[in-house]
Amino acid sequence: METIKNIFRTGYGPSSSHAMGPARAAALFAGMHPGMTGCVVELYGSLAATGRGHMTDRALEKALDPVKVEIRWKPETSLPLHPNGMTFSARFPDGTETQPFIVYSTGGGAIEYLGRPEETQVYPVNTMDEVLSWCSDTGASIWELVSNSEGEGIWDFLQEVWNTMKESVERGLENEGVLPGGLGIPRKAASYHNKSSGYSESLRRRGSLFAFALAAAEENAGGGRVVTAPTCGSCGVLPGVLYYMKTFHGIEGMRILKALATAGLIGALVKRNGSVSGAEVGCQGEIGTACSMAAGAVVQLFGGSPRQIEYAAEMGLEHHLGLTCDPVRGLVQVPCIERNAFAASRALDADAYAIMSDGTHRIGFDRVVKTMLQTGHDLPSLYRETSLGGLALEGGQLET
Secondary structure, three states: OOOHHHOOOEEEOOOHHHHHHHHHHHHHHHHHOOOOOEEEEEEEHHHHHOOOOOOHHHHHHHHHOOOEEEEEEEOOOOOOOOOOEEEEEEEOOOOOEOOOEEEEEEEOOEEEEOOOOOOOOOOOOOOHHHHHHHHHHHOOOHHHHHHHHHOOHHHHHHHHHHHHHHHHHHHHHHOOOEOOOOOOOEOOHHHHHHHHOOOOHHHHHHHHHHHHHHHHHHHHHOOOEEEOOOOOOOOOHHHHHHHHHHHHHOOOOHHHHHHHHHHHHHHHHHHHHOOOOHHHHOHHHOHHHHHHHHHHHHHHHOOOOHHHHHHHHHHHHHOOOOOOEOOHHHOOOOOHHHHHHHHHHHHHHHHHHHHOOOOOOOOOHHHHHHHHHHHHHHOOHHHEOOOOOHHHHHOOOOOO
16 A cells, blocks of 8 residues: 555645646646646546636646646546546647646545556555554554554654644634635634633533634635645544644644554555545545544544554544535535534544444444445536535536
8 A cells, every 4th residue: 555645745725636636737747848838738527617616727827837828628528537637738839739648636636647657555454454454463553554664754744744734723723704716605713713712611622623623624725735634625624633632632742643644544545445536436535534534543542442443434434425525616615614623523423432332343444435435436426526416506606
């Protein structure tokens, strides 16, 4: 299995698959064609359907600057391998133009293209069952598998991830006003945080959890710097939960980094055997995976066994099966931001449920990942990040 560094990517919102991925593809193409003076980019399927709301055009123009960019939107057509397909063609001063270069943005900022170098496989396992067997055979924890496989450098990487996550939450708690995009959605994190202080202990904690998750999600919606966990659209869940653990349980330092390691491995397993792309499997792949990652991380922080961690991760994903990706006007705002807060709460519920058990249950994590992938493929495309159905119909579509 690949490194967990592919789960935690730092960049600017609002979308990992529609902004980060295309920007990476554009930078790659520019490096392959020095001297080009123009670039034609054709966006297909989901990229074209919700590209303006996700600021795909701005991400491409920024990545290709100062090259003149012509963007063509083709939402009715999908390329064969993934709904988030695009092509790049270079134009040169002598009037020549290259053949289209096909790239796919496959979720979480990752890109795929013909001739892409194979990703180094750093783990000796590819499924959760294999992870649990390794833990049983060695007596070690899941985070130790990450350390053994990734090397000591992973801790510096995860420290940077945690620093960026904390900063996104703290900025979000300070920033107020209306989010960009035209929906007139006000930021709520600061208000929720202030109001929570007036409640009794239980409601104060829950209100603060909502505020922390909203803060990072709103930063993403405003184009701020965030960490995919596993995507931009779900970037508030894990930071919100870990910031909650820091605030109310005093957990910091290596304990947080070990929890991040466990969460990253859970996300990598979903990406390896399922999908984290809303355009491919709906929001179950984004919010469901984020909840799964956060639930497993918290169980570890409370001293749970590998099997209890697996149980919590399984529940976090299982109880989001079938969740559609139907953002209003293609913006990562409604219902996306609110879902981050609710998934953070569900992660704590999954933790409590798993900790009270011995970790034994009937349907395993690997089975749920496969079910999520099949469910996503069975969803009509209008419920997979095209803004053509579901809740998106309430707010109309952005013109392409």
